[in-house]
Amino acid sequence: MSSRLPAMVQTLRDRGIRLTAERRSILAGVLTCGGHFDVDRLLSHFRHQGVQVSRATVYRSLNTLVEVGLLRKIDLGDRPSLYEPIEGREHHEHMICVRCGEIIEFVEPEIERLQQEVCRRSGFEPLDHTLQIYGVCHACNCKDAAEECSDPARAGAGG
């Protein structure tokens, strides 16, 4: 996992961004947390490790990493934003379980193509987009079904 660190460090160097101890910690933390994480997760990781990095610095550094293309920011509206390492992965969207918070990535090139098409028709130059599907994941659905079996009174209560 930390084998990606040198590449990230190099990216910062190439952009003339100073490699402070804090930024090294943040890069390491990003790789350790992996997947999708928010600022709080990173901060508690640092507390756990006894690493001193201020909240402001974490916010600033994550923004920097987004700018240089090492991270992608996932804006969830009223919830804290999530970040995910990019590392040359294909552009993908997210399904977010409203029960357990599980985040499932999916790739659907045809959706991307249709968006481009829609923009072209409107003369709109797309720069970025967000597509999030909120719902109930498979695991939570199964759990629900099991609970309804053992508690029939609730079975018909769904909207």
Place this chain on the structure above:
Amino acid sequence: MSSRLPAMVQTLRDRGIRLTAERRSILAGVLTCGGHFDVDRLLSHFRHQGVQVSRATVYRSLNTLVEVGLLRKIDLGDRPSLYEPIEGREHHEHMICVRCGEIIEFVEPEIERLQQEVCRRSGFEPLDHTLQIYGVCHACNCKDAAEECSDPARAGAGG
């Protein structure tokens, strides 16, 4: 425009939601603002009209209207959320101009269908989704082009 008010009032009655003076003002305000509006827009509309409704009540009532299906909330992340009347309109998504703030609606049933398909494949039960495309609208693009013509030094500066 206000011909829709009785139907909205009826919806609230049907749900057993009390019709206070404040809620009537908010329904009227929603119809007057129309299109896409945020809480501040509604509040300044009320100030203008000399109508007294507190901020808390506006937030609470808009949430209520979303719950009963009269409004849709558009979550823009770091910007204030927008609301739009639903009134039986087709489900649509938004292109948002990062220059002028213009919001362009679009309907693309094939994107909706593909989302359903993706969810089905993952056993994910979709409840809601957000698709926003951020970019530069046609008008702003034209303005840019005009400015670049009169200021060639900037023409090659785009990244």
Place this chain on the structure above:
DNA sequence: GCTCCAGTTGAGACAGTATCTCAATTTAGA
């Protein structure tokens, strides 16, 4: 290794959206 300085950091103030608290008020049904 030393110097220098622009970039960076930390602590806490601040901005902004949105919700909560709780006493006072109001609605709507009896």
Place this chain on the structure above:
DNA sequence: TCTAAATTGAGATACTGTCTCAACTGGAGC
């Protein structure tokens, strides 16, 4: 009219995220 329960308003509060500014530091040049 009466009453219970829902609703409201003012301001406190929660929470995410940015800004301020003095102190500090990475790294280029010597």
